[in-house]
Amino acid sequence: MARRQARFTTQDLVDDPRLDDHSPGLWSEELPEVARRLLSSAVRCFAKNGYHATTTRDITAAVGLSPAAMYVHFPSKELVLFEIMLAGHRRALACVSDPAVPETADAADRLRAIVSRYTAWHARHHVAARVCQFELAALTAEHYAEILDLRHRTNEFFRDAVTRGVADGSFADVDVKRVTRAMLSLSIDLVRWYRLDGSDPPERLGQFYADLALKLVEG
Amino acid sequence: MARRQARFTTQDLVDDPRLDDHSPGLWSEELPEVARRLLSSAVRCFAKNGYHATTTRDITAAVGLSPAAMYVHFPSKELVLFEIMLAGHRRALACVSDPAVPETADAADRLRAIVSRYTAWHARHHVAARVCQFELAALTAEHYAEILDLRHRTNEFFRDAVTRGVADGSFADVDVKRVTRAMLSLSIDLVRWYRLDGSDPPERLGQFYADLALKLVEG
DNA sequence: GTCTATATGAGGATAGAC
DNA sequence: GTCTATCCTCATATAGAC
Numbered sequence: 049m050a051r052r053q054a055r056f057t058t059q060d061l062v063d064d065p066r067l068d069d070h071s072p073g074l075w076s077e078e079l080p081e082v083a084r085r086l087l088s089s090a091v092r093c094f095a096k097n098g099y100h101a102t103t104t105r106d107i108t109a110a111v112g113l114s115p116a117a118m119y120v121h122f123p124s125k126e127l128v129l130f131e132i133m134l135a136g137h138r139r140a141l142a143c144v145s146d147p148a149v150p151e152t153a154d155a156a157d158r159l160r161a162i163v164s165r166y167t168a169w170h171a172r173h174h175v176a177a178r179v180c181q182f183e184l185a186a187l188t189a190e191h192y193a194e195i196l197d198l199r200h201r202t203n204e205f206f207r208d209a210v211t212r213g214v215a216d217g218s219f220a221d222v223d224v225k226r227v228t229r230a231m232l233s234l235s236i237d238l239v240r241w242y243r244l245d246g247s248d249p250p251e252r253l254g255q256f257y258a259d260l261a262l263k264l265v266e267g
Numbered sequence: 268m269a270r271r272q273a274r275f276t277t278q279d280l281v282d283d284p285r286l287d288d289h290s291p292g293l294w295s296e297e298l299p300e301v302a303r304r305l306l307s308s309a310v311r312c313f314a315k316n317g318y319h320a321t322t323t324r325d326i327t328a329a330v331g332l333s334p335a336a337m338y339v340h341f342p343s344k345e346l347v348l349f350e351i352m353l354a355g356h357r358r359a360l361a362c363v364s365d366p367a368v369p370e371t372a373d374a375a376d377r378l379r380a381i382v383s384r385y386t387a388w389h390a391r392h393h394v395a396a397r398v399c400q401f402e403l404a405a406l407t408a409e410h411y412a413e414i415l416d417l418r419h420r421t422n423e424f425f426r427d428a429v430t431r432g433v434a435d436g437s438f439a440d441v442d443v444k445r446v447t448r449a450m451l452s453l454s455i456d457l458v459r460w461y462r463l464d465g466s467d468p469p470e471r472l473g474q475f476y477a478d479l480a481l482k483l484v485e486g
Numbered sequence: 487g488t489c490t491a492t493a494t495g496a497g498g499a500t501a502g503a504c
Numbered sequence: 505g506t507c508t509a510t511c512c513t514c515a516t517a518t519a520g521a522c
Contacts, residue, residue: 096404097404098404103515113488113489115516116488116489119516120488182401185316185317223475226467227479230476236456237453237455238452241448256445263482322498323497323499334498335500339505
């Protein structure tokens with residue numbers, strides 16, 4: 049009883065215009081339609097109330113199914129979360145490792161591309177990204193380790209971009225570790241407050257944060 | 268069963284050197300010793316596993332009490348969380364509204380003082396601050412509104428400091444809303460990664476982030 | 487592949503002794 | 505103010521029919 053006192057209903061989840069991201073295109077095309085709908089429903093529920101406050105009934109009711117139907121597609125609730133985490137972190141990594149951000153680019157251009165793409169991704173997928181950032185503690189130890197690996201590989205692209213600029217003299221002689229963390233903080237923390245219906249579309253915010261990132265490494 | 272698969276034991280919580288903050292001096296002196304110990308235990312549990320994954324047994328066992336003992340001091344688990352939220356947000360607000368940050372100061376000095384104090388507070392109390400940032404959704408609607416008010420009042424000090432510098436020409440003509448959000452993101456997001464045994468003591472990180480904040484408003 | 491029904495057990499909260 | 509014992513709800517997951 050007390051556990052649910054602050055909860056929102058499923059209808060709230062569906063209607064809330066602030067949770068306007070229905071995770072379009074986040075899931076593998078090979079997944080059955082129903083499985084993808086369940087994942088999208090889980091994303092909204094987890095983002096709104098948290099993993100542990102979300103029941104299998106919440107997830108399935110929003111798709112018009114009984115709780116038992118979920119177990120045909122996923123062996124457990126934790127694996128639903130893990131699928132979301134995997135998809136989200138893989139996409140975010142793909143954003144910064146994409147050949148559209150060439151290794152050969154000028155250090156400032158490269159940092160700008162990485163920050164703007166990473167930021168825009170988090171903005172566009174802010175609901176799923178919120179789950180990816182807030183619910184790490186709910187994963188099993190094994191799944192957590194797997195996600196942590198993806199995060200480290202993503203962070204490396206940021207650190208390398210800063211390191212390169214410092215090395216070739218395009219940036220000031222900044223503390224790479226601390227500055228890199230600051231840049232990641234800016235992009236990640238937006239999942240706490242960003243809304244698609246706000247004034248900044250994802251790409252515009254990406255540009256803005258890329259500008260800020262360059263200010264952090266300027267003499 | 269599945270709900271607890273990724274959990275840590277109470278002993279992990281006590282032993283983990285990364286959760287080295289025992290919330291010293293956070294609670295009102297008027298609270299009985301036992302109540303304060305319960306709050307500190309709850310902070311560690313909530314920070315580690317989240318509010319919903321923490322049981323009243325977790326909280327009390329770490330203090331050597333039975334679950335029933337908690338209800339002598341607090342009427343519900345949610346009120347334990349609310350007490351933590353109130354204390355944390357009030358202290359953070361006090362940090363930036365303190366007379367040690369005079370209204371009359373030079374705009375850059377004032378912004379520097381606000382950012383460094385707010386940042387250092389989050390670093391020193393990073394475990395409690397993590398609960399304050401991550402568990403807002405677990406509050407009842409009424410309690411949530413009360414905490415939101417404290418947060419808005421805190422944010423105003425940041426926005427006013429930036430606004431003033433822009434108005435009197437000490438800062439560039441930046442987008443106040445977006446830049447203020449960026450500064451808050453830097454200070455708040457550190458609760459995700461900060462550890463007291465790392466290389467940066469709270470005050471040093473505060474100085475560093477104050478420097479970054481000024482870079483964001485420089486021409 | 488979806489349903490209804492249910493096994494199983496965890497967890498918030500309370501009763502009542504000391 | 506703390507304990508032991510327990511109530512009662514609710515959630516994950518499964519069984520078995522369709």
